[in-house]
Amino acid sequence: MSSTPSITANWGIPNRMLVGPGRLQELPALCEELGYRAPLLVTDKGLKDLPMITDTLAMLKKAGLGVDLFSDVAGNPVERSVSAGVEAYRGGQHDSVIAFGGGSALDVGKAIAFMSGQTRPIWDFEDIGDYWKRADANGIAPVIAVPTTAGTGSEVGRASVISNEEEHRKVIVFHPRMLPVAVILDPEVTVALPPHITAATGLDAFIHCFEAYCAPGFHPIAEGIALQGMRLIAKALPVAYKNGADLEARTHMLAAASMGAISFQKGLGGVHAIAHAVGAMYNTHHGLTNAILLPYVMKHNQAAIEQRMTPVAQAVGLQETSFDAVLSWVLEYRKQLGIPHTLREIDVADDRADEVGKLAAGDPSAGGNPVPVNAAELAQVFRNAVNGMI
Numbered sequence: 123m124s125s126t127p128s129i130t131a132n133w134g135i136p137n138r139m140l141v142g143p144g145r146l147q148e149l150p151a152l153c154e155e156l157g158y159r160a161p162l163l164v165t166d167k168g169l170k171d172l173p174m175i176t177d178t179l180a181m182l183k184k185a186g187l188g189v190d191l192f193s194d195v196a197g198n199p200v201e202r203s204v205s206a207g208v209e210a211y212r213g214g215q216h217d218s219v220i221a222f223g224g225g226s227a228l229d230v231g232k233a234i235a236f237m238s239g240q241t242r243p244i245w246d247f248e249d250i251g252d253y254w255k256r257a258d259a260n261g262i263a264p265v266i267a268v269p270t271t272a273g274t275g276s277e278v279g280r281a282s283v284i285s286n287e288e289e290h291r292k293v294i295v296f297h298p299r300m301l302p303v304a305v306i307l308d309p310e311v312t313v314a315l316p317p318h319i320t321a322a323t324g325l326d327a328f329i330h331c332f333e334a335y336c337a338p339g340f341h342p343i344a345e346g347i348a349l350q351g352m353r354l355i356a357k358a359l360p361v362a363y364k365n366g367a368d369l370e371a372r373t374h375m376l377a378a379a380s381m382g383a384i385s386f387q388k389g390l391g392g393v394h395a396i397a398h399a400v401g402a403m404y405n406t407h408h409g410l411t412n413a414i415l416l417p418y419v420m421k422h423n424q425a426a427i428e429q430r431m432t433p434v435a436q437a438v439g440l441q442e443t444s445f446d447a448v449l450s451w452v453l454e455y456r457k458q459l460g461i462p463h464t465l466r467e468i469d470v471a472d473d474r475a476d477e478v479g480k481l482a483a484g485d486p487s488a489g490g491n492p493v494p495v496n497a498a499e500l501a502q503v504f505r506n507a508v509n510g511m512i
């Protein structure tokens with residue numbers, strides 16, 4: 123695979139980003155430059171034996187760094203992984219974290235770095251009011267993030283979503299200093315991602331952009347980034363889905379995933395509110411759940427968003443710019459990427475709809491929905507998505 127100059131770059135928004143094929147090779151030099159002598163490399167079980175991890179460990183060791191591997195990370199990030207990771211971090215006297223993997227590994231890696239010097243339990247730092255001020259800022263270790271999926275955009279975020287298994291809910295843990303110091307967006311670490319994960323994570327990124335664009339409030343910076351993110355994904359995702367080795371499409375997807383997460387500081391909405399509830403109750407894949415839910419939530423929000431669909435239609439390449447045109451495009455695009463039409467197809471029934479609605483209404487994402495939504499309305503949208511009623 124040759125390096126393509128046109129997709130290689132250095133960015134500083136919102137953190138330092140090394141972009142392009144082969145940039146992972148710069149990791150030892152980056153650690154050295156930042157003064158990290160003993161990073162803890164955090165990844166998930168599925169990646170730990172792959173060459174991208176074993177080669178990276180060898181490369182860091184060869185550079186004289188006291189690196190250790192922590193890979194006790196599951197598909198959805200849980201508190202157990204964070205506390206085990208903090209123990210490994212302290213035991214190995216580490217000075218930094220390399221969070222390397224999909225959204226779960228990034229969130230757990232960031233949470234380990236954050237919790238490495240704290241004395242209070244992680245739930246005390248839930249993203250409510252100024253709870254983050256409870257943290258000892260000097261006890262937060264620095265993070266270098268290397269995403270291997272183009273989805274959550276956690277590499278540019280100041281929070282981790284950690285499941286509270288006792289309460290069956292997803293908790294956002296926030297601190298401004300959880301933002302990774304540096305990010306490597308190397309498309310070569312995403313080429314092995316299978317098509318169905320490429321589609322689900324890529325649509326998650328699209329929905330970050332879409333919900334952020336539709337969220338109420340004055341934030342033209344976020345809106346501009348969101349529209350450009352949708353433009354990139356509309357073109358690049360079907361290419362990456364069909365040909366995982368297309369480095370340009372993979373780079374565009376990594377960029378767009380970061381853009382989605384930058385833009386959603388404006389807010390998310392009903393798709394994420396329901397998906398967080400469904401994910402916590404049924405352990406479904408976050409991106410896939412969102413991808414199924416999108417058209418049902420769009421339909422519910424139609425009156426509030428239909429006047430604003432022209433830029434979205436243009437971004438995804440449509441001639442016709444109506445709400446219906448965008449909705450039809452979403453349905454067709456989703457189908458083309460192998461996404462099921464209903465939640466029932468991923469084994470989610472509607473018998474606990476009221477519970478889903480209640481949980482979703484309490485999710486912070488619900489506040490970004492373009493129209494206020496209550497538990498009963500969210501339960502109805504969920505029922506529609508289970509049964510395929512647009």
Ligand SMILES: [Zn+2]
Nearest residue numbers: 274326330412
């Ligand atoms: Zn998401």
